[in-house]
Amino acid sequence: MAEKILESENQTQELARQLISQYHQELGEKALLFALEGDLGAGKTTFTKGIGNFLAVKQPIRSPGYILVSEYPFSYEGDPKKLFHIDLWRVQDFSEAQTLELPQMLRPGNIVVVEWAQKIPEMIEDLISNPTKVKAIRIHIDQTAENERSAKIDELN
Amino acid sequence: MSSTEPKILSIDTSCDETAAAVTSGLKILSNVIASQVKTHAKFGGVEPGVARREHQKLINPVIQESLKQAKIGMEGIEAIAVTQGPGLAIALEVGIEKAKELAQKFQKPLIAVNHMEGHLLSPFAQDHKGERGISYPKFLALGLLVSGGHTELVLMKDFGKYELVGQTLDDAAGECFDKVARILELGYPGGPALSKMAQAGNDGAFRFPIPLKWSEDLNFSFSGLKTAALYLSQKLGDINSEVKADFAASFEKAAVAHLVDKLTKAAVKFKPKMILIGGGVINNQRLQREVKEGMAYLSIPVHLAFENDLLTDNAAMIGISANFKFQREEFVKDPEKLERIPNLSF
Numbered sequence: 001m002a003e004k005i006l007e008s009e010n011q012t013q014e015l016a017r018q019l020i021s022q023y024h025q026e027l028g029e030k031a032l033l034f035a036l037e038g039d040l041g042a043g044k045t046t047f048t049k050g051i052g053n054f055l056a057v058k059q060p061i062r063s064p065g066y067i068l069v070s071e072y073p074f075s076y077e078g079d080p081k082k083l084f085h086i087d088l089w090r091v092q093d094f095s096e097a098q099t100l101e102l103p104q105m106l107r108p109g110n111i112v113v114v115e116w117a118q119k120i121p122e123m124i125e126d127l128i129s130n131p132t133k134v135k136a137i138r139i140h141i142d143q144t145a146e147n148e149r150s151a152k153i154d155e156l157n
Numbered sequence: 158m159s160s161t162e163p164k165i166l167s168i169d170t171s172c173d174e175t176a177a178a179v180t181s182g183l184k185i186l187s188n189v190i191a192s193q194v195k196t197h198a199k200f201g202g203v204e205p206g207v208a209r210r211e212h213q214k215l216i217n218p219v220i221q222e223s224l225k226q227a228k229i230g231m232e233g234i235e236a237i238a239v240t241q242g243p244g245l246a247i248a249l250e251v252g253i254e255k256a257k258e259l260a261q262k263f264q265k266p267l268i269a270v271n272h273m274e275g276h277l278l279s280p281f282a283q284d285h286k287g288e289r290g291i292s293y294p295k296f297l298a299l300g301l302l303v304s305g306g307h308t309e310l311v312l313m314k315d316f317g318k319y320e321l322v323g324q325t326l327d328d329a330a331g332e333c334f335d336k337v338a339r340i341l342e343l344g345y346p347g348g349p350a351l352s353k354m355a356q357a358g359n360d361g362a363f364r365f366p367i368p369l370k371w372s373e374d375l376n377f378s379f380s381g382l383k384t385a386a387l388y389l390s391q392k393l394g395d396i397n398s399e400v401k402a403d404f405a406a407s408f409e410k411a412a413v414a415h416l417v418d419k420l421t422k423a424a425v426k427f428k429p430k431m432i433l434i435g436g437g438v439i440n441n442q443r444l445q446r447e448v449k450e451g452m453a454y455l456s457i458p459v460h461l462a463f464e465n466d467l468l469t470d471n472a473a474m475i476g477i478s479a480n481f482k483f484q485r486e487e488f489v490k491d492p493e494k495l496e497r498i499p500n501l502s503f
Contacts, residue, residue: 040336040339040340040383040387041383041384041387045327045328045380046380059500060324060326060327062324062325062326062327062328062329063327063328063329063332063380065305065306065328065329065332065335065336066172066304066305066306066329066331066332067171067172067243067244067245067306067499068172068245069245069246069499070499070500071246071499071500072500089336090345099209099210099247100247101247146388146391
């Protein structure tokens with residue numbers, strides 16, 4: 001497990017860019033799952049902006065807090081792929097999250113970012129039970145001071 | 158298909174609400190919404206959620222109710238309209254599949270509508286007598302659409318001719334209200350509760366920064382306000398309801414100032430002849446008042462839908478959009494192939 005101190009939104013985005021570039025080559029055979037854990041204001045959407053920025057997604061990455069799932073097209077080695085940005089803030093329970101059909105999103109080359117992943121630990125377990133299809137990374141962000149966050153990063157499989 | 162006031166059955170399942178409506182031209186004959194707040198008793202105790210299966214349970218009873226209230230059968234309906242996007246894919250799909258099925262079964266033309274165009278055109282809605290609503294539209298129009306999922310400024314040159322000129326870069330305004338309400342422990346969805354509480358508060362008690370105040374572009378940002386609210390609440394610790402009211406009022410003041418600031422910049426830039434406002438957050442009284450005051454200063458009339466149910470997500474506004482598409486004969490060419498577009502934009 002690695003730990004990083006983040007002192008600005010830029011640093012949060014930079015961490016996202018670093019991680020996506022580190023795992024980018026996995027996309028040839030797998031889907032990438034980023035499980036983001038952290039409270040309101042931790043910087044989860046800011047992190048996702050960094051991912052979108054690295055992938056050269058054209059539209060601004062906005063919080064999908066209300067519509068739950070946003071999807072953005074990007075290309076991987078010339079092939080059209082999708083970045084799914086999921087926000088479980090409003091989701092009450094596991095069964096509601098299940099209807100979002102995450103497994104269908106986890107096709108090789110696609111990236112799924114889940115905010116509030118701490119709400120669905122069983123489901124994350126389930127999603128990564130097939131390690132040949134999905135590479136999953138957890139980023140747990142805690143606010144440590146007014147403008148300081150600590151991010152713990154670990155591979156889930 | 159030469160009807161000037163076509164009777165259209167419209168369906169909207171873009172997010173939480175399962176909605177159906179019947180319109181005749183711009184007149185609303187019925188507008189049925191199965192929302193988490195209102196109707197679960199009526200529909201047998203089902204609590205609608207975001208889930209696809211909830212929409213599936215509710216869609217038939219909601220459509221039946223909309224036909225019943227409009228006192229019309231499917232034979233009297235001239236076209237079926239449905240929201241194609243933007244929204245939650247799995248929710249949109251339920252409405253689209255149902256609309257296809259009805260169009261096929263009853264051999265009616267199908268009209269695909271952009272949910273945001275529905276919000277924009279909601280001020281054109283008339284009551285069942287043909288009263289209310291905008292009688293003499295003047296273009297150029299400028300729209301401010303503010304809801305839980307969207308915060309947009311749209312230029313309207315004519316019906317069907319739109320240009321998105323500003324939007325939020327992070328959180329939508331309504332989402333920010335709900336999140337700050339959560340910080341203040343007002344429950345979910347807390348936006349309306351926060352606004353109610355704000356009425357009793359002193360809006361000068363705390364200072365919130367007005368986002369992007371010095372930027373000339375027309376985009377919005379609410380994420381910084383949310384974080385400022387979080388830091389303030391951490392600094393204050395436990396607070397009584399009086400301080401909470403001051404907090405709510407001070408936050409609301411800044412959020413509304415941000416919306417009015419960008420609207421004003423857009424109005425000065427484009428010199429529209431009318432302003433159209435729509436979306437659930439327009440129910441916020443302070444926002445409504447300050448938009449009207451701000452635009453009165455520029456001598457630009459402001460129009461909004463004649464009732465609150467037309468501001469939040471609903472299907473009648475989809476019928477209003479569909480009416481103009483019907484007049485332009487913009488029907489779906491191959492209904493079988495109609496697909497949801499979750500990130501549909503203007």
